[in-house]
Amino acid sequence: MRIAIFSDVHSNLEALEAVLRAYDRERIDKIICLGDTVGYGADPQACSERVRSIASVTIVGNHDAAVAGRMDYSYYYEAARNALDMHQSLLTEENLKWLRTLPYEHREQGLAFCHGSPVNLEEFEYIFALDQARQLLPVFDDLARVTFIGHSHLCKAFAIGPTEVHEVVATHFQIRENYKYIISVGSVGQPRDYDPRASYTIFDTDEMTFEFKRQEYDIEKAASKIFDTDLERNFGNRLFLGV
Numbered sequence: 041m042r043i044a045i046f047s048d049v050h051s052n053l054e055a056l057e058a059v060l061r062a063y064d065r066e067r068i069d070k071i072i073c074l075g076d077t078v079g080y081g082a083d084p085q086a087c088s089e090r091v092r093s094i095a096s097v098t099i100v101g102n103h104d105a106a107v108a109g110r111m112d113y114s115y116y117y118e119a120a121r122n123a124l125d126m127h128q129s130l131l132t133e134e135n136l137k138w139l140r141t142l143p144y145e146h147r148e149q150g151l152a153f154c155h156g157s158p159v160n161l162e163e164f165e166y167i168f169a170l171d172q173a174r175q176l177l178p179v180f181d182d183l184a185r186v187t188f189i190g191h192s193h194l195c196k197a198f199a200i201g202p203t204e205v206h207e208v209v210a211t212h213f214q215i216r217e218n219y220k221y222i223i224s225v226g227s228v229g230q231p232r233d234y235d236p237r238a239s240y241t242i243f244d245t246d247e248m249t250f251e252f253k254r255q256e257y258d259i260e261k262a263a264s265k266i267f268d269t270d271l272e273r274n275f276g277n278r279l280f281l282g283v
Contacts (some may be wrong), residue, residue: 041067041068041070041137041244041245041246042066042068042069042070042072042182042219042242042243042244042245043068043070043072043242043243043244044063044066044068044070044072044238044240044241044242045072045074045153045225045240045241045242045243045246046059046071046072046073046074046121046192046228046229046239046241047074047076047101047155047189047190047191047225047226047228048074048075048079048190048191048226048227048228048229048230049073049077049079049081049087049091049227049228049229050076050077050078050079050080050081050103050227050228050229050230051077051078051079051080051083051084051087051127051229052080052081052082052083052087052228052229052230052238052262052263052279053081053082053083053086053087053090054194054240054257054258054259054262055228055229055255055257055260055262056087056090056091056229056238057090057257058207058229058238058255058256058258059240059255059257060094060239062253062255065129065242066137066242067207067222068154068242068263070096070186070187071094071095071096071282072093072095072096072098072099072146073076073095073098073156074099074101074153074154074156074188074189074190074191074225075098075100075101075102075103075142075190075191076101076102076103076104076155076190076191077091077098077100077101077104077139078101078103078104078107078124078127078131078139079101079104079107079120079123079124079230080103080120080123080230080271080272080275081229081230081262081265081266081275082262082265082266082268082269083265084127084130084131084133084265085130085131086136086191087189087229088105088135088138088139089092089135092135092138097146097153098142099142099143099144099145099146099153099154099155099190100139100142100143100144100155101155101164101190101191102156102164103124103240105138105139105164107124107128107131107136107139108123108136108139108140109140109197110139110140111162112120113258118247119262119272122270122271122272123266123271123272123275126269126270126271128201131149132182135137136160144161144162145158145161145182148179149184149245150185151181151184151185151186151187151188151243151245152186152187152188153184153188153203154182154188154189154190155190155191156189156190157173157176157189158176158183158184158187158189158222159170159176160174160180161264163255165283166192167189167192167196167198167222168192168194168196168224169196170198170205170207170242172244173198173200173205173222173267174205175188175202176200176205176222177200177202177205180200180202180220181219182199182202183222184220185215185220185221186215186220186221186223186243186250187220187221187222187223188223188225188226188241188243189222189223189225189277190224190225190226190227191224192211192224192232193226193227193230193231193232193233194224194226194232195211195224195225195239195252196223196224196232197218197221197222197223197224197250198221198222198223198238199216199219199221200220200221200222201218201219201220208221209243211251211252211258212249212250212251212252213249214248214249214250214251215248215250217248221250223250223252224241225239225240225246225252226239226241226252227239228240229262230278230279230280230281232283234281234282234283235254235259235283236259236279236280236281237254237255237256238255238256238257238283239252239253239254240254240255241253242254258279260281261269262276262279263277263280264276264280265266268280
């Protein structure tokens, strides 16, 4: 089975549609979204509808949880809070109800899917550096064979042994025996690795191979939509830079 895995759409409809068109060119059996469908961008309603229609599994992200009233976001910086407030007002009750019912984690076939760290799921902790990955060594036995996460907007992978952790630098690699993996799949709608192209990934459960992929999209259109609202202009500016 080939699983399409993506995360952090962040209301960027142009990036989402470009990624879905890219998946149409692949042999895909299942689609899984790792959360943060809303937040930051100009199209929370359209993106929610689209993800609901195509994803077999969708995980709740921190922005989703905030908009759905599942967490306190008063400590977020003002521009992010304003975006969440706006998105809550734009979403239909049906989509708000959907966000309220999304799981924090999904497991199947030795795989785990969550938004942030698989430890303390509701805390949405980051894993994008070796030191953060090493914090999982005490729970090695509890980890899935492969755990897919989002949240950091970075494309990162870590191979975790019983006593050691290595960063995987390849963009296409096979899962090795005796290791467990944490794979951060990057962001569809707001990449932060200085590559403005939308990030998406594919995992093959038969071959046990994983691949990072990137897709160009109409950044100018997505940014212009943000500029035409009361959203923070930097949410649009950063799309051009991938930061």
